[in-house]
Amino acid sequence: MTTLLKQPLKLALIQLASGADKATNLTHARTKVLEAAKAGASLIVLPECFNSPYGTQFFPKYAETLLPSPPTKEQSPSYHALSSLAAEAKSYLVGGSIPELEPETKKYYNTSLVFSPTGALIGTHRKTHLFDIDIPGKITFKESEVLFPGNKVTILDLPEYGKIGLAICYDVRFPELAMIAARKGAFLLVYPGAFNTTTGPMHWSLLGRARAVDNQVYVAMCSPARDMSASYHAYGHSFIASPNAEVLGELEEKEDIVYADLTNEAIDSARKGIPVYTQRRFDVYPDVSEGKVKPED
Numbered sequence: 001m002t003t004l005l006k007q008p009l010k011l012a013l014i015q016l017a018s019g020a021d022k023a024t025n026l027t028h029a030r031t032k033v034l035e036a037a038k039a040g041a042s043l044i045v046l047p048e049c050f051n052s053p054y055g056t057q058f059f060p061k062y063a064e065t066l067l068p069s070p071p072t073k074e075q076s077p078s079y080h081a082l083s084s085l086a087a088e089a090k091s092y093l094v095g096g097s098i099p100e101l102e103p104e105t106k107k108y109y110n111t112s113l114v115f116s117p118t119g120a121l122i123g124t125h126r127k128t129h130l131f132d133i134d135i136p137g138k139i140t141f142k143e144s145e146v147l148f149p150g151n152k153v154t155i156l157d158l159p160e161y162g163k164i165g166l167a168i169c170y171d172v173r174f175p176e177l178a179m180i181a182a183r184k185g186a187f188l189l190v191y192p193g194a195f196n197t198t199t200g201p202m203h204w205s206l207l208g209r210a211r212a213v214d215n216q217v218y219v220a221m222c223s224p225a226r227d228m229s230a231s232y233h234a235y236g237h238s239f240i241a242s243p244n245a246e247v248l249g250e251l252e253e254k255e256d257i258v259y260a261d262l263t264n265e266a267i268d269s270a271r272k273g274i275p276v277y278t279q280r281r282f283d284v285y286p287d288v289s290e291g292k293v294k295p296e297d
């Protein structure tokens with residue numbers, strides 16, 4: 001039996017309703033994270049740009065400085081709020097993402113911060129694939145007008161549980177990141193995301209379930225709640241997929257929390273039933289996880 005997940009884990013995804021006021025968003029996130037912790041979640045996930053509106057026009061205004069680490073409270077109120085909150089909740093906390101300003105290069109990134117149950121920063125991921133799309137008459141979006149991409153595959157170790165892969169939203173369209181994390185032993189792939197009402201119905205569930213079935217691991221897709229008064233209409237529909245790509249729980253558009261109990265048995269049983277893990281033909285094609293990848297922090 002492969003042990004990827006050392007003990008059962010309750011996962012919570014918070015489909016947060018955020019507005020324009022960062023301080024209010026942080027206070028509101030605290031309420032919802034504590035609610036999830038009270039319900040027994042030991043890994044809690046917030047959505048992409050959880051404390052600001054999502055849009056290129058907003059990134060510079062809401063950006064925080066994270067380096068050198070740890071930042072001061074003035075440099076990054078979100079870093080300190082998330083760290084205290086993880087400690088208060090006594091849970092691992094994937095702090096969705098925030099716009100980051102790198103002070104030396106003056107470059108902006110879309111960055112996720114992950115904290116341990118003691119409030120220690122255990123990892124960061126800068127969105128690796130920027131959301132640049134153009135579907136005429138529907139949606140044109142160009143993150144690269146403002147943001148720079150991150151340059152690494154992010155795999156984090158939660159010592160009591162095992163490894164998770166972390167990426168952000170549009171990153172889910174690139175199966176290599178998921179494959180590398182899974183082949184390096186992740187039991188779960190986490191994607192804070194903010195799909196929209198055009199691409200959400202087409203691909204949100206399909207992509208999350210595809211990453212699950214490709215890799216026979218759990219997948220978590222965590223969106224903001226939909227706000228029709230905002231300039232960007234998030235799809236919502238946060239969900240958790242099993243290693244067999246079944247949807248274990250899915251939300252609608254409004255603010256809510258979805259939970260699932262993750263077990264190693266579910267991964268093991270998916271892999272025993274359909275043993276693609278032992279049937280791959282690395283004599284025919286290369287194993288991308290053995291290629292040249294930048295290591296985790």
Ligand SMILES: NC(=O)CCC(=O)C(=O)O
Nearest residue numbers: 131169170194195196199
């Ligand atoms: N925030 C994002 O990266 C959005 C990605 C998205 O909507 C997509 O279709 O991909």
